[in-house]
Amino acid sequence: MNLLPSLRSILEELTQRFGTQLQHAPAPQPDELYLHAPPELAGALCSTFYKKYHGRLAAVFAEDARAAEHAFFVYYLYALDAAHGFVLVRVPIPADKPEMNSVTDAVPAANWQEREIQDLFGIKLFGHPNPRRCVLHDDWPEVYPLRKDFDLHTKLPPFTGVRHKFREVEGEGVFQVPVGPVHAGIIEPGHFLFSVAGEPVLYLQLRMFYAHKGVEKLFENLPIPHCVRLAESISGDSSFAHAIAFCHAVERAAGIEAPARARALRTLCLELERLYNHVGDIGAICTDVGFVTAHMHAMRLKERVLRVNEELTGNRLLRGMACLGGVRFDFDADQLRALVTFVDDFEKEFNDLVELIRCNSGTRERLETTGVLTPQIARDLGIVGIAGRASGFDHDLRREFPHDFYDQVRFTVPFFTEGDVQRRMVVRREELFQSFGIIRQVVGKLPAGPIQTKIGEVPPDCVALGFVEGWRGEIFHWIHTAPGNRLARCKVKDPSLQNWPALSEAIMGNIVPDFPVVNKSFNLSYSGTDR
Amino acid sequence: MFETLRQSLKTGVVTTSYPTTPAEVSSRARGRPEIDWEQWKDARPAAAVCPTGAIEFVDEPTGRTVSRNVTLDLGKCIFCGLCADVDPAIRMTNVCELAACLRDELRHTAQYRLNDDGTHHRLLEAPGKPETLETVGRQLRASIQSVLGRSLHIRQVDAGSCNGCEMEIHGLNSPVYDIERFGIHFVVSPRHADMLLVTGPVTRNMELALRKTHDATPEPRLVVAVGACGCSGGIFGRNYATCGGVDSVIPVDVYIPGCPPNPHALLHGILLAIGRLPPNAPRRNDSDAQRIKHALA
Numbered sequence: 001m002n003l004l005p006s007l008r009s010i011l012e013e014l015t016q017r018f019g020t021q022l023q024h025a026p027a028p029q030p031d032e033l034y035l036h037a038p039p040e041l042a043g044a045l046c047s048t049f050y051k052k053y054h055g056r057l058a059a060v061f062a063e064d065a066r067a068a069e070h071a072f073f074v075y076y077l078y079a080l081d082a083a084h085g086f087v088l089v090r091v092p093i094p095a096d097k098p099e100m101n102s103v104t105d106a107v108p109a110a111n112w113q114e115r116e117i118q119d120l121f122g123i124k125l126f127g128h129p130n131p132r133r134c135v136l137h138d139d140w141p142e143v144y145p146l147r148k149d150f151d152l153h154t155k156l157p158p159f160t161g162v163r164h165k166f167r168e169v170e171g172e173g174v175f176q177v178p179v180g181p182v183h184a185g186i187i188e189p190g191h192f193l194f195s196v197a198g199e200p201v202l203y204l205q206l207r208m209f210y211a212h213k214g215v216e217k218l219f220e221n222l223p224i225p226h227c228v229r230l231a232e233s234i235s236g237d238s239s240f241a242h243a244i245a246f247c248h249a250v251e252r253a254a255g256i257e258a259p260a261r262a263r264a265l266r267t268l269c270l271e272l273e274r275l276y277n278h279v280g281d282i283g284a285i286c287t288d289v290g291f292v293t294a295h296m297h298a299m300r301l302k303e304r305v306l307r308v309n310e311e312l313t314g315n316r317l318l319r320g321m322a323c324l325g326g327v328r329f330d331f332d333a334d335q336l337r338a339l340v341t342f343v344d345d346f347e348k349e350f351n352d353l354v355e356l357i358r359c360n361s362g363t364r365e366r367l368e369t370t371g372v373l374t375p376q377i378a379r380d381l382g383i384v385g386i387a388g389r390a391s392g393f394d395h396d397l398r399r400e401f402p403h404d405f406y407d408q409v410r411f412t413v414p415f416f417t418e419g420d421v422q423r424r425m426v427v428r429r430e431e432l433f434q435s436f437g438i439i440r441q442v443v444g445k446l447p448a449g450p451i452q453t454k455i456g457e458v459p460p461d462c463v464a465l466g467f468v469e470g471w472r473g474e475i476f477h478w479i480h481t482a483p484g485n486r487l488a489r490c491k492v493k494d495p496s497l498q499n500w501p502a503l504s505e506a507i508m509g510n511i512v513p514d515f516p517v518v519n520k521s522f523n524l525s526y527s528g529t530d531r
Numbered sequence: 532m533f534e535t536l537r538q539s540l541k542t543g544v545v546t547t548s549y550p551t552t553p554a555e556v557s558s559r560a561r562g563r564p565e566i567d568w569e570q571w572k573d574a575r576p577a578a579a580v581c582p583t584g585a586i587e588f589v590d591e592p593t594g595r596t597v598s599r600n601v602t603l604d605l606g607k608c609i610f611c612g613l614c615a616d617v618d619p620a621i622r623m624t625n626v627c628e629l630a631a632c633l634r635d636e637l638r639h640t641a642q643y644r645l646n647d648d649g650t651h652h653r654l655l656e657a658p659g660k661p662e663t664l665e666t667v668g669r670q671l672r673a674s675i676q677s678v679l680g681r682s683l684h685i686r687q688v689d690a691g692s693c694n695g696c697e698m699e700i701h702g703l704n705s706p707v708y709d710i711e712r713f714g715i716h717f718v719v720s721p722r723h724a725d726m727l728l729v730t731g732p733v734t735r736n737m738e739l740a741l742r743k744t745h746d747a748t749p750e751p752r753l754v755v756a757v758g759a760c761g762c763s764g765g766i767f768g769r770n771y772a773t774c775g776g777v778d779s780v781i782p783v784d785v786y787i788p789g790c791p792p793n794p795h796a797l798l799h800g801i802l803l804a805i806g807r808l809p810p811n812a813p814r815r816n817d818s819d820a821q822r823i824k825h826a827l828a
């Protein structure tokens with residue numbers, strides 16, 4: 001397939017600079033540029049994409065290709081927003097010497113993902129500032145679950161009871177406050193270790209991956225159609241977005257596209273997902289600063305959206321709606337009318353909620369200048385989604401890489417530079433208002449026609465990238481197909497994985513009692529991170 | 532302040548009266564799949580599309596013929612409806628209140644005589660209700676219920692769920708479901724709790740934490756496993772990183788199927804655990820079994 005002109009010119013510049021060391025591999029889609037490079041070049045390419053082309057390191061992941069190519073491959077996925085394309089640099093790691101040099105010092109965004117590769121593939125990291133275990137906790141035996149010779153159902157020996165050693169923070173009056181993995185609220189598992197001097201937090205260490213469920217390994221063990229349901233279970237609050245990101249990847253690999261009506265219906269569902277999550281989060285932020293009334297109203301509104309979801313798709317979290325090649329259920333005229341009426345009504349009630357919060361000056365005082373994430377740190381850590389947009393990163397895949405029906409609708413992307421809790425709330429508020437508009441526009445110009453493109457067995461040995469701007473941020477699914485309608489590899493990248501380190505930065509200097517509200521303002525998915 | 536009052540008064544009461552009145556679920560909602568066991572001719576298509584193995588069969592030779600045992604396991608089902616898409620003998624209902632005290636109550640197994648072409652005919656044995664241990668369990672529960680039945684404190688434990696269950700459990704605290712009207716509260720520590728509400732397939736990374744939380748909960752205590760993952764491991768099943776359900780780690784008193792169970796289903800399961808379901812509340816999965824027993828008689 002022909003490359004996008006913007007990517008072609010980048011390819012030419014790179015070939016001039018790096019010569020034959022860099023090889024271009026054909027890809028099924030014009031917006032994906034695949035480059036094969038020797039390991040020595042990984043660092044230089046990183047800096048080039050990061051600095052020269054203003055790319056973002058969207059994902060780093062590995063694949064076990066020892067059977068066919070006697071090597072592991074490490075992939076660096078760059079999103080080049082200006083060029084409207086993606087670059088995947090593939091670097092071979094010899095099977096008999098599984099070692100690689102870390103790029104984290106140059107691009108901090110790679111930090112956790114490189115450690116993940118070390119844990120899951122046994123590729124040793126050099127030059128990483130903190131090369132300790134992350135996905136597999138310290139009490140795991142020496143196993144590398146994503147290697148092909150590791151069986152999904154391997155029964156591992158019982159725990160050895162090794163404890164994780166946190167970094168010491170010392171000084172007069174410094175205390176450590178450990179929290180989790182079982183929290184006080186109804187939230188997912190994770191461990192936070194606060195080092196405090198009095199009330200202010202000096203340092204926050206995160207320990208995640210308590211919810212690691214072997215999802216990426218499981219993808220390799222299921223027929224592709226079943227994988228859609230698995231994608232729905234990666235992060236419950238983004239069920240639909242994950243499922244669609246996966247469907248996009250498979251559709252792009254198979255060279256098909258969902259029909260226009262299906263793309264429009266997908267867009268409606270993505271916006272409904274945004275609606276219920278954003279309104280819920282706004283309420284939860286309020287309750288964490290003691291304004292419970294607003295929270296109750298928000299929960300009531302959220303419940304209304306969930307019921308609409310159920311009425312439209314049969315499931316409150318929109319599960320079961322996505323399928324390869326389109327969607328499973330059509331909306332009839334009555335349902336669409338009801339949806340528009342609902343949006344009108346919801347908008348009124350949401351306006352009331354906004355007014356309620358505005359009238360409560362105490363809320364705003366608590367939220368402004370709390371949990372600040374500066375644009376510079378956000379850029380270094382590659383923070384995306386709501387959190388990115390509140391910290392100066394003016395970016396939204398729906399606008400930069402319009403998928404589904406987003407090229408047919410008009411909307412603006414709110415963005416701020418202050419990076420505090422208030423702005424993360426306001427981004428949600430403004431996005432909700434945009435969502436109302438998007439839903440109305442889509443319903444207004446909903447194309448007629450089928451809702452599914454037939455998709456047969458997906459050809460083996462194809463690679464493709466699927467992406468969706470979920471409510472939390474950008475979601476990527478990268479797949480490599482195998483014979484028999486199966487996957488050789490599926491890399492899942494939830495925005496949470498990228499954004500967690502931001503929490504440690506944002507909380508520094510804030511007081512411990514503000515942690516819940518700062519955490520909530522990011523509202524990251526533990527399950528999406530841990531998989 | 533005025534605005535707060537104005538809006539509260541304007542909104543009025545939004546709380547459901549469930550379980551006194553039926554669950555407010557859409558007629559389009561996908562709940563328990565219902566199989567027409569007598570008419571069912573071929574389990575293979577449904578088993579092939581079922582992503583979680585909720586529909587499964589094993590063949591065993593009996594004399595010169597082969598019989599096929601087909602199981603529908605609601606503890607694994609994620610209510611996707613794919614089986615109903617390919618099999619006219621299966622229909623999705625919107626019944627969501629499926630909680631059960633025994634894991635076996637969620638499994639429905641029928642036995643068929645197998646044909647040479649792989650289809651099956653003639654129902655040999657219809658799904659029945661397991662009687663085992665049920666009475667013992669009931670007595671035990673009755674004594675716990677007399678202690679905990681009036682005001683219950685719940686500690687929720689996420690043992691590696693996808694957060695879908697958490698979202699619906701949150702819903703119980705919303706004004707729409709308002710679980711506090713039953714005197715039921717979510718508490719911040721297992722040491723204050725009477726019941727653990729556990730979600731997720733129990734990941735290896737959470738196993739120890741779950742055991743410790745269980746140990747920290749004073750007796751008498753109840754454990755409720757929530758969602759397909761909590762009941763059976765769900766789509767994740769048992770693998771190198773998961774234990775395959777809550778009861779593989781700690782004993783479970785009530786199972787609430789669903790992916791995720793909606794707040795009605797959660798409320799139903801919690802009230803079932805403390806013996807506070809009103810007598811007229813919808814009974815579980817009896818309809819199939821009764822109807823077929825009737826037909827076979």
Ligand code: SF4
Pocket residue numbers: 564580581582583584585586607608609610611612613614615
């Ligand atoms: S509805 Fe349940 S039984 Fe039917 S295919 Fe889905 S998971 Fe399997």
